[in-house]
Amino acid sequence: MRDTEHTLTQTETTTMRAVVQSAYGENAHDVFDQIEVPIPDIESDEVLIRVAASSINALDWHFMTGTPYFLRFQNGFRTPKRLIPGADVAGTVVKVGSEVTEFKPGDEVFGDIGSGGFATYAAGKARYLAHRPASLPLEESAALGVAALTALQGLRDWAAMKPGDRVLINGASGGVGTFAVQIARALGASHITAVCSTANVETARSLGADRVVDYTKEDFAATDDKFDVFFDNAGSKSLSQSRRMLTEDGVLVMVTAKKGKWFRPMDRMLAAVIRSKFWSQRFISKVAEASGGDGTVLAQMVEEGKLRPVIDRRFTLDDSIDALAYQATGHARGKSIVDVS
Numbered sequence: 001m002r003d004t005e006h007t008l009t010q011t012e013t014t015t016m017r018a019v020v021q022s023a024y025g026e027n028a029h030d031v032f033d034q035i036e037v038p039i040p041d042i043e044s045d046e047v048l049i050r051v052a053a054s055s056i057n058a059l060d061w062h063f064m065t066g067t068p069y070f071l072r073f074q075n076g077f078r079t080p081k082r083l084i085p086g087a088d089v090a091g092t093v094v095k096v097g098s099e100v101t102e103f104k105p106g107d108e109v110f111g112d113i114g115s116g117g118f119a120t121y122a123a124g125k126a127r128y129l130a131h132r133p134a135s136l137p138l139e140e141s142a143a144l145g146v147a148a149l150t151a152l153q154g155l156r157d158w159a160a161m162k163p164g165d166r167v168l169i170n171g172a173s174g175g176v177g178t179f180a181v182q183i184a185r186a187l188g189a190s191h192i193t194a195v196c197s198t199a200n201v202e203t204a205r206s207l208g209a210d211r212v213v214d215y216t217k218e219d220f221a222a223t224d225d226k227f228d229v230f231f232d233n234a235g236s237k238s239l240s241q242s243r244r245m246l247t248e249d250g251v252l253v254m255v256t257a258k259k260g261k262w263f264r265p266m267d268r269m270l271a272a273v274i275r276s277k278f279w280s281q282r283f284i285s286k287v288a289e290a291s292g293g294d295g296t297v298l299a300q301m302v303e304e305g306k307l308r309p310v311i312d313r314r315f316t317l318d319d320s321i322d323a324l325a326y327q328a329t330g331h332a333r334g335k336s337i338v339d340v341s
């Protein structure tokens with residue numbers, strides 16, 4: 001197909017189907033509607049993508065409920081500013097802004113664009129996007145967004161993981177955890193202990209974990225094992241319990257903590273960082289950054305056979321509101337995809 005066939009022509013419609021949030025609430029069906037809205041305009045550093053798929057993250061649930069409440073300082077107190085869910089997208093570029101040099105119409109891309117994936121078109125900063133890996137179906141590339149970036153940046157950058165490190169991953173079977181096990185292996189971990197529930201033990205093992213602890217049967221903190229890196233996706237242990245499992249110069253990367261309405265998990269994550277100033281071990285808590293460069297690193301890992309998204313459920317745009325409700329259970333196995341095209 002010629003490039004020009006991918007461009008958005010004037011004869012094409014100027015509106016699109018999108019899932020739009022009108023209020024905050026616990027029930028996805030109360031706050032989202034599927035409606036026709038204008039196709040977004042793009043800035044000079046953005047591209048317009050015809051969306052093939054999006055994937056769901058815990059952050060979509062935070063924006064749906066408007067919790068923890070401090071999130072509303074940025075997103076609006078009563079009415080949410082973030083209208084269309086779906087930070088992660090994969091699709092075909094149909095239009096590029098005047099400053100964009102790295103993509104052209106027809107390119108198939110993926111990445112974390114912040115919001116807008118639950119729609120037939122989405123505008124995203126070119127610097128947040130990467131070319132999709134040839135060996136992965138375009139729709140599945142939508143899974144390589146927020147969760148994969150969190151696992152990569154958490155292990156490689158925040159923990160500064162080294163080959164030979166012993167790594168513990170709590171919450172090893174969800175969106176972030178399934179990537180974290182594979183990336184820890186790709187970065188040269190000498191031993192990976194993965195923590196998940198009974199139904200996900202085999203999945204964690206198949207991804208490369210050397211030891212899998214079923215947290216419903218065994219307390220993984222009741223061990224004399226010491227880890228160089230503890231990557232915590234679940235926040236189910238106290239800071240002192242977590243610290244006891246670290247080597248003398250080990251590092252705890254907390255990507256979450258127990259959730260609450262006002263500040264949690266941010267208060268506990270901040271407390272951990274402050275307390276670690278007094279200990280030899282490092283406690284790190286950060287939010288992953290959208291990055292096309294890191295998208296390219298992830299795509300490379302896919303091409304080298306080191307990384308593969310675990311796809312849990314597939315939804316369509318028509319039932320994507322159910323997808324948001326499913327994510328809220330906190331027990332997804334890998335990533336759920338919303339097929340848009």
Ligand SMILES: NC(=O)c1ccc[n+]([C@@H]2O[C@H](COP(=O)([O-])OP(=O)(O)OC[C@H]3O[C@@H](n4cnc5c(N)ncnc54)[C@H](OP(=O)(O)O)[C@@H]3O)[C@@H](O)[C@H]2O)c1
Pocket residue numbers: 057058059146147150170171172173174175176177195196197198200215233234236254255256257286287288327329330331332333334
């Ligand atoms: N800091 C950041 O930039 C960042 C980015 C992305 C996500 N996050 C946060 O990271 C967390 C994980 O995200 P996700 O996308 O992976 O969520 P997810 O897909 O919902 O996965 C949650 C995982 O937690 C596990 N889990 C639940 N209760 C557990 C327990 N008591 N002990 C051990 N594991 C338990 C689940 O496993 P079972 O089903 O086997 O119980 C599942 O694997 C979320 O809280 C999210 O808000 C932070």
